[in-house]
Amino acid sequence: MERLVRRRVAGEPLEYVLGWAEFRSLRIEVDPGVFVPRRRSGLLVAEAARRVRAGAIVVDLCCGSGAIGAALATEVPGLQLYASELDPVAVACARRNLGTLGGTVLQGDLFAPLPETLRGRVDLVVANLPYVPTEQIALMPREAREHEARIALDGGPDGLDLHRHAAAAAPDWLAPGGWLIIEAGRQQAPVTAEILAGKGFETMINSDDEIDGTVVIGQA
Ligand code: GLN
Numbered sequence: 001m002e003r004l005v006r007r008r009v010a011g012e013p014l015e016y017v018l019g020w021a022e023f024r025s026l027r028i029e030v031d032p033g034v035f036v037p038r039r040r041s042g043l044l045v046a047e048a049a050r051r052v053r054a055g056a057i058v059v060d061l062c063c064g065s066g067a068i069g070a071a072l073a074t075e076v077p078g079l080q081l082y083a084s085e086l087d088p089v090a091v092a093c094a095r096r097n098l099g100t101l102g103g104t105v106l107q108g109d110l111f112a113p114l115p116e117t118l119r120g121r122v123d124l125v126v127a128n129l130p131y132v133p134t135e136q137i138a139l140m141p142r143e144a145r146e147h148e149a150r151i152a153l154d155g156g157p158d159g160l161d162l163h164r165h166a167a168a169a170a171p172d173w174l175a176p177g178g179w180l181i182i183e184a185g186r187q188q189a190p191v192t193a194e195i196l197a198g199k200g201f202e203t204m205i206n207s208d209d210e211i212d213g214t215v216v217i218g219q220a
Helices: 002-009 014-018 039-049 067-075 088-099 134-139 142-147 161-173 189-198
Strands: 020-023 026-029 057-061 080-085 104-107 122-127 174-183 202-208 213-219
Touching: 002 014, 014 020, 020 039, 020 067, 026 067, 026 088, 039 067, 039 122, 039 174, 039 202, 039 213, 057 067, 067 080, 067 088, 067 122, 080 088, 088 104, 122 161, 161 174, 161 189, 174 189, 189 202, 189 213
Parallel strands: 057 080, 057 122, 080 104, 122 174
Antiparallel strands: 020 026, 174 213, 202 213
16 A cells, blocks of 8 residues: 555556546556546547447547447447557557457557458447647646656647548548547637548537537548
């Protein structure tokens, strides 16, 4: 106990000290460096859950610990869930969180590691991509800026580099009428919506003030 308290006092995120974070009532394992699931990302799960049912093909893009996919797979049993992630440390973590739920975790950049057979057949993509503008990382809480992998936070100059990449690549993978749901900052959301609209998506923005969450929802 003393050892754990010392780590927390030294500034390590509580979730790393304990080894897990609560997300949508699940215990999600988080290893040091892996993005800690945020309560606000529950909005991604809620919006995704109402748009899919058993049998649907779902992709959790840049899945980190796999928290979003794990919650979705728990709330909508029977999904065919794929999760992709670039950071090998996070991949290992996601495999533990998604393994028992039947999810497949693939290592690679965005859609690149997905099997070719999924092209044009994905029903829904859910994505909490890194979206912090590079210069604003310095303003994040110490737990985040000093302990979470930078690759999980840094979204480039305006924070939307990954939103642009995902919006450009998603139409190829989605089935007609398929969904792309992306978490965004409240100020960024209209820009993300424009990016999606520019790739042919019908878009809407939804916010939940209680958990300070905002998502941009696009339909192909
Ligand atoms: N500001 C966001 C958060 O801490 C950053 C999340 C992200 O880049 N995906 O929740």
